[in-house]
Amino acid sequence: xxxxxxxxxxxxxxxxxxxxxxxxxxxxxxxxxxxxxxxxxxxxxxxxxxxxxxxxxxxxxxxxxxxxxxxxxxxxxxxxxxxxxxxxxxxxxxxxxxxxxxxxxxxxxxxxxxxxxxxxxxxxxxxxxxxxxxxxxxxxxxxxxxxxxxxxxxxxxxxxxxxxxxxxxxxxxxxxxxxxxxxxxxxxxxxxxxxxxxxxxxxxxxxxxxxxxxxxxxxxxxxxxxxxxxxxxxxxxxxxxxxxxxxxxxxxxxxxxxxxxxxxxxxxxxxxxxxxxxxxxxxxxxxxxxxxxxxxxxxxxxxxxxxxxxxxxxxxxxxxxxxxxxxxxxxxxxxxxxxxxxxxxxxxxxxxxxxxxxxxxxxxxxxxxxxxx
Ligand SMILES: [Zn+2]
Numbered sequence: 001x002x003x004x005x006x007x008x009x010x011x012x013x014x015x016x017x018x019x020x021x022x023x024x025x026x027x028x029x030x031x032x033x034x035x036x037x038x039x040x041x042x043x044x045x046x047x048x049x050x051x052x053x054x055x056x057x058x059x060x061x062x063x064x065x066x067x068x069x070x071x072x073x074x075x076x077x078x079x080x081x082x083x084x085x086x087x088x089x090x091x092x093x094x095x096x097x098x099x100x101x102x103x104x105x106x107x108x109x110x111x112x113x114x115x116x117x118x119x120x121x122x123x124x125x126x127x128x129x130x131x132x133x134x135x136x137x138x139x140x141x142x143x144x145x146x147x148x149x150x151x152x153x154x155x156x157x158x159x160x161x162x163x164x165x166x167x168x169x170x171x172x173x174x175x176x177x178x179x180x181x182x183x184x185x186x187x188x189x190x191x192x193x194x195x196x197x198x199x200x201x202x203x204x205x206x207x208x209x210x211x212x213x214x215x216x217x218x219x220x221x222x223x224x225x226x227x228x229x230x231x232x233x234x235x236x237x238x239x240x241x242x243x244x245x246x247x248x249x250x251x252x253x254x255x256x257x258x259x260x261x262x263x264x265x266x267x268x269x270x271x272x273x274x275x276x277x278x279x280x281x282x283x284x285x286x287x288x289x290x291x292x293x294x295x296x297x298x299x300x301x302x303x304x305x306x307x308x309x310x311x312x313x314x315x316x317x318x319x320x321x322x323x324x325x326x327x328x329x330x331x332x333x334x335x336x337x338x339x340x341x342x343x344x345x346x347x348x349x350x351x352x353x354x355x356x357x358x359x360x361x362x363x364x365x366x367x368x369x370x371x372x373x
């Protein structure tokens with residue numbers, strides 16, 4: 001199984017991470033060599049240069065962790081995401097400097113701004129590949145109205161081609177509100193939902209295409225530069241609600257990293273997202289999708305299997321080896337248990353998420369050791 005580690009250097013303005021600090025953390029792996037390092041997304045070139053040199057000397061791949069539909073607002077004139085009725089969505093900040101406000105995937109300038117940002121700030125470094133993150137609509141945990149984003153004229157034009165206009169979206173909006181049911185969800189099986197509302201089902205499926213089109217274009221751009229492309233995706237059971245279609249997206253990728261976070265109660269954390277989107281019906285939703293109390297590792301394993309079945313590229317499981325400081329920490333025991341399940345499932349890779357600089361040496365070693373322990 002391949003092993004990748006992620007290093008978070010902070011948002012655009014950085015976190016004043018020093019090179020000796022990174023060096024010390026990499027040394028603490030006691031000779032375990034990762035197959036790849038994924039780093040981003042501050043604009044501090046010296047960090048990338050250092051890591052390129054470090055990885056070249058050791059035959060390790062270097063990936064840029066690149067944000068697609070949020071985080072770079074200050075670097076480009078992006079069009080903010082819209083929801084029906086022109087309402088703006090709530091955004092949130094996590095982990096100090098991670099900013100979750102989103103922009104529209106369909107506006108013709110979005111792609112240009114992103115490639116400009118890459119050219120201006122990152123293209124001097126010979127990265128082997130890129131991990132595309134935030135390729136999604138905002139999650140329902142942040143704002144329930146996110147279900148109806150983006151409904152700007154550019155997105156509507158694409159949806160209308162699939163027979164979904166404002167009238168249809170208003171109708172779905174009413175259905176979801178009136179029935180007061182769990183988003184009309186009836187069943188979840190093998191990564192697919194069946195809804196009580198065929199209109200909602202058609203809309204959610206059509207909406208994924210807005211994200212797929214954007215990713216296809218951006219992945220194509222990086223491919224022409226000879227770079228590999230990885231995708232950071234929500235767990236399969238959450239993906240439809242943020243516009244991610246594993247099967248379609250996997251055609252544009254070398255690997256997918258499903259964020260199968262069992263512990264962290266922050267964005268992309270499986271329980272955090274479920275409880276945020278389902279609210280007081282969280283218990284019912286857990287029942288439908290088969291997430292049993294205290295058995296999140298079993299659920300993770302099932303979702304990992306689903307991700308593999310849906311995708312035509314390799315799956316590198318994303319597992320958190322730390323969480324934000326205010327929350328109970330992740331144990332080395334649980335990391336070992338997670339790694340074992342991934343090995344059992346024949347997973348091709350695993351990614352230590354999302355910042356080894358914040359993880360303890362014990363946790364990092366538990367992640368790196370895995371097989372042959
Ligand atoms: Zn839009």
